[in-house]
Amino acid sequence: MLTIGCHLSVAKGFLAMAKDAVSIDANTFQFFTRNPRGGKAKAIDPADMAAFHEFAATHGITRILAHAPYTLNPCSKNPETREFARTTLADDLVRMEETPGQFYNMHPGSHTGQGADTGIEMITDALNEVLHADQTTTLLLETMAGKGSEVGRTFEEIARIIDGVKLPDHVGVCLDTCHIWDAGYDIAGDLDGVVREFDQVIGLDRLKAIHLNDSLNPCGAHKDRHTRIGEGHIGFEALSAVTKHPALRDLPFYLETPNDKLSGWGEEIAALRAVWENE
Template sequence: MLHIGCHLSSSKGFKAMGETALSIGADTFQFFTRNPRGSQAKPIDPQDAEALCKLLSEKHFAPIIAHAPYTLNPASADPKTREFARQTLADDLQRMEYVPGNLYNLHPGSHVGQGAEKGIGLIVETLNEILTPNLHTTVLLETMAGKGSEIGRTFDELKQILDGVKLNHLLGVCMDTCHIHDAGYSLVHLDDTLAEFDKQIGLPLLKAVHLNDSLNPQGAHKDRHACIGQGTIGLDTLAGVINHPALKHLPFCLETPNDLAGYEREIKLLRGLYKE
């Protein structure tokens, strides 16, 4: 079965997101834990969170994905920026305990001129501070397109982070198809790309896929998402992604430039291309 969903607004609460996902044929979804460009987070309603957990179980959802705000940068040269990231991440992981057993996705950070090695060290330091043995959430490091000084543009950079974290059994990777395409990896030759991922990181650590087309050519390092089949990756190649034996069991999340009706069309299209 294809486990697929899209990014949904959390403004109406947890259970409402689950109900919206079901209404468009989804069995997973992604949401921001708080304002994606700011620091505000709504108080958790425990009864609403419990209602979502019940719905996820009854309707056999795949794991859902919470997304950290874009503003966080644990690799920053500014101690205040790093501390803001640390506090926000720690708070988010505590909030995720209301919906245990799911995923929390994080853009690793940008080294802002310090160099990748220094930035990776700072990310590792933050993760070692916020991860505790009692957490029931898997933290995902997202593959990045390599725009500016982004860390995570190569599988090796992600491996260095994973290797430096003490409780790295709490970590995994989310592969974004637009990002790895823009970073220079081939989705047409997917077997080769996944073989490299397996060599560097290990396929068991790949926990989710952001399924997006790209407006840019391979290796552009730009990160501009396109609707499925309307970009340079193309529908045939993305169909190969959802049907690859190493990936087809994972939760796929659309982050395409769409409204809800557009997501529903893409989910229906991709379900029609999935081979059981």
């Protein structure tokens, strides 16, 4: 079965997110751990969490993906920003143990003019501070589009971060289709080649989740502007092929496409499921 969902609001609670997912035929979902543009995290409600676990088990939701706030930047030249990133990462990884065995996704960070080498070193240092051998959560580094001073614009940069982590078994990768397209990886014209390159540089065993997004930009634009599936330069056929690829089809997929209502994601999920299930 295709495991696919969208980004939902944790402000409503875990049970509400799970119910919203089921209402659009999703069997997974993504959520921000806290305000995406700030640092405040909502307290976890034990009753809501217990109800979520019961509902999820009944409706086949076994995989969820948490997303760190956009303000998290462990390789900023600003010491206060780096400290916020470390503190937030540590706190989020503790909170994630309320949903054992799940994924926590983060943008690696922006080196803010210090250079990619320095950025990679700072990110690795931060991860080595917050990762613990007894955690059940797998931290995922997201592939980036390469705008500005983003780190993680190439598979090689992601691999270098992982290579420096002392507990590599707790680290994986979330591949964003819009981001890698904008970074110059032609998943529409040579998906097999991109998958092969990922395997050679990082290893497919590290790939744990996929953000499935179309792009408003041509390949290699280094911008990062998501659009609905089939309404961008990547196209429906190419993105559907991503969900069906033998090396990718069993991974969870998460839509981060611009929709004002749940029904919009429901339409995208239905279209992708129809093709996937007819294979």
